[in-house]
Amino acid sequence: MATACVAAAGSAAAQPADYPVPAPASAPVETGAIPLYGAKTPGSAANENWAKYFGGDYTVRNVTRPTLTPVLPDPTKATGAAVIVAPGGAFMALSMSHEGWDVARALADRGIAAFVLKYRLLPTPKDEAEAGKYVWAKMMEGIPDPTKQPVLTNPQATEDGLAALKMVREHAAKWGVDPARVGMIGFSAGAMTSLQTVLAAKSGERPAFFGYIYGPQAKIDVPADASPMFDAIALDDPLFPSMGFPIAQGWLAAKRPVEIHGYQQGSHGFGLGKPNTTTTLVLDEFIAWLSMQGFLTRKTAP
Structure with a gap:
């Protein structure tokens, strides 16, 4: 099964002429970030290229050293549920603020332990302007047919998703988490990473649930024990034009829990919501679904 996604880093516009060139930035302090494979974690943070979009949203490229950053709720509000957060960025960048830390803090505020996954990426040019053109070209190559799953792949992202799931479950007691209630939420490439983690995990070890936020809607083969899916996308998404919800129909055919939210407006990369659209409800709806x-x-x- 191909792993893919095509999202402009952060909330960047989905047109090459409009692709914003971010300002290079020093790497932020990632408080609490844990090497995903312990002493065996590959790569080096020195390879990373950090930048800021629109004056404040951090993105990172050329990640070779994956990490997991816990963002824990107030113990008095903790529900025991946990969500691994997978940002998007076409498998060539990660929207760390917009689709990572911001989402994790919002989940923790609602009593859900969150864990931001900085997964390994495909290499890109160091120069930001060159990288923008390169990413766009690769994105377009990766969507030859919008009715099918994209072909841009990154198996390392799936490996990191599985490792994150294992880490959270193994350290559940330390983090106040119920290992039976560890799920994922992903945005664009992160949605595909979440999906591929569901598909690659062994039966009985899949995420308890997953949020699939503006991921490709093309049909896939759904396992009989697939994780419950919350599927949300804007119907004016320029990267994945509306064609109905074949992926959700696959969940229905497999008799697995699924909920669909098709927002009238929101484009691609709306994160926690694009102002003045109903996409601003996405996290509340995801949490209401988890509660249900x-x-x-x-x-x-006992």
Whole structure:
């Protein structure tokens, strides 16, 4: 199964002429970031290229050293549920603020332990202007047919998704998490990373649930024990034009839980919501769906 996605880094416009060139930035302090494979974690943070879009949103390229950053709720509000957050960026960048840290903080504010996954990326030119053109060209090559899953692949992202799932479950007690209620949410390339983690995980070890936010809607083969899916996309998404919801129909055919949100407006890369559109409801709707599934119900001691 191909792993793919095509999202302009952060909330960048989906037209090459409008592709914003971000300002290079020093690497921020990633407080609490944990090497994903411990002492065996590959790569080096020295390879990374950090930048800021629109004056404040951090993005990073050329990630070779994957990490997981916990963002934990106030213990008095903690539900015991956990969500691994996978930012997007066409597998060539990560929108760390817009689709990572901002999302994690919003989840933690609602009592859900969040873990931002900085997964490994495909290499890009160091220069930001050159990188923008390169990323756009690769994105367009990766979507030869919008009715099918994209062909741009990055198996390392899936490996990192599986490793993040394993880490959170192994350290569940330390983080106040129920290992049976560890799920994922991903945006664009991160949505595809979440999906591929679901598909690649062994039966019985899949994420408890996953949010699939503006990922490709093309049909896939759905396992009989696929994780419950929350599927959200704007119907004016320029990268994945509306063609109905074949992927969600696959979940229905497999008799697996699925919820669909098709927003009238929002374009691609709306993150926690584009102002003046109903996409601003996406996190509240995701959390309401988690609650309906019983994932936010605290376990009581016997």
